[in-house]
Amino acid sequence: MDGYTQGDAASQTNWLSVNCDLGDLVPWLGLLTDSKPTILVLAGETSGDLHAAKVVAELRVRNPNVRFLGMGGPKMKAQGVELFAELGTLAIMGFSEVIARMCYFLSLRRKVLALIHSESPDLVILVDYPGFNLTIAKAAHERGCPVLYYIPPKVWAWNERRARTLATVADAVASIHPFEVDLLKEHGVNVEYVGHPLLDRADSIPSRGESFRAWGLDPERPLLGILPGSRIQEVERHLKPFIESARAVVDRRPGVQVLISQAPGLEDSHFRDLEFSVVRETPSLLRWSDCVLTKSGTSTLETALEGTPLVIAHQVSWLSGVLARLLLRTRYIGLPNLVTHQEVVPEVLQGEVRPEVIAPLLLELIDESSPVRIEQIQNLDRVTRLLGEAGASSRVADMAMTLLERHS
The missing domain is CATH 3.40.50.2000 (Glycogen Phosphorylase B;)
Known part of the structure; x- marks a missing residue:
């Protein structure tokens, strides 16, 4: 985790x-x-x-x-x-x-x-x-x-x-x-x-206005949060396709702002020379993003508990993927989906982790009037209630x- x-x-x-x-x-x-x-x-x-x-x-x-x-x-x-x-x-x-x-x-x-x-x-x-x-x-x-x-x-x-x-x-x-x-x-x-320990999450998060000022962003424009992972191997596999997906979103909706989360323990060298800014205030990013793209893991539940719409995209090595298909006994990998026993959050896996697959999902969820976004937010509230x-x-x-x- x-x-x-x-x-x-x-x-x-x-x-x-x-x-x-x-x-x-x-x-x-x-x-x-x-x-x-x-x-x-x-x-x-x-x-x-x-x-x-x-x-x-x-x-x-x-x-x-x-x-x-x-x-x-x-x-x-x-x-x-x-x-x-x-x-x-x-x-x-x-x-x-x-x-x-x-x-x-x-x-x-x-x-x-x-x-x-x-x-x-x-x-x-x-x-x-x-x-x-x-x-x-x-x-x-x-x-x-x-x-x-x-x-x-x-x-x-x-x-x-x-x-x-x-x-x-x-x-x-x-x-x-x-x-x-x-x-x-x-x-x-x-x-x-x-x-779940994530239910003990912080309430001392700065306001949207304070957070956006610290990041140099416009609070009136939508924000897409990118979480490529907390391990070096995850970042190496996810950062490039996640950035490409974010770029595709911005091409379609130029007003969208993008921030990338750098998890604790990861060196700055993995996040240099990127076209989007990098922040370490991940709790604030999860709360104030209008939509999040994250790899699988605890971050999916952290995002869900904030009520922030999300897309899960995840890939592992070829060997790990083959073994996972042989051994895994569950239909889903995302924790919000496992808790509810249904796909309340879209999952994009392995070879499908490409901008042409991910970007349309993000565009639908970042649109405030989208029925898909409204339905997912309702389901995320159900996730919180099920956890106790x-x-x-x-x-x-x-x-x-x-x-x-x-x-x-």
Whole structure:
């Protein structure tokens, strides 16, 4: 999973203000006063870094004495996590890309296993990144370390056998997709639906006028937002056809303005000498764009939650594409479509990722009077309602505290 938005501290529930019996709090009192546990947190992608950082922040409220070790990115680091591996070397995608970097991941795995052996963490929190994290879960379980898996492998999409593995190596699983809970339970997984962390998104986004002034744009003219990806491989595959599609839109509607999002952790060198401006304020871009073109991933749901019409376009390597066609069990890849079980957002895949296919879809959605745009906005509102209430990070922190007490 990739990610762009920042969390909203105001929407995070302070655990002391939750209505509960005193008996519910007693088991945690020792952890709050005397214990100085060590928690290992592993996240391998931008979105995982964001979600892990929110959980770390919630845990620090509950026990300021916790020592956090992990792999992740700048948001985890900002929360005081002692990182031994950072996102720049971790973020890849696709089967062929994983094979190409197998030696690196084997070396990293040995490093994590050595750390588990030397530190004997009181809890291991794994965030998404299943190809790597499942092997760590097995090793931690064998070592006797409790394991909390947040954002489990997408067994509803492919490789259902991973659910059986998860049942044997994870003490608890925190799910963010309501449609996967029953399947995981069928395989014996101790799973709890915690809600989607993107529902805790920031409300401190500047107004449309302020944002457009900062970008040097006209707020009276429509804006097309471009999200090519949060990984280097994604940007390399998507940036060129996305820019070509945006150019085709501007050729047809000269008043349209275009901005390209540069995700955290990506170097400026990947975005030099482009015909459209590049910004890092992706939350503002998602909220104030009149339409968004994005690759598949977390950004599709982030955009949907803002109620901004979007088109999903995605391509991977030839080998990854072939394997995906053979292994994937779902009709859709976009999260808004998976949540609603229907194509509420158009998906353009592999060889179809071309301006002649994408531009007409964008032109229809950027037109305020278009029935297609109006219908999609209504469906995006339904996506938000189906995801439930905010507070995922707080619920995951509660699960972590329970595991810490149980194994103390």
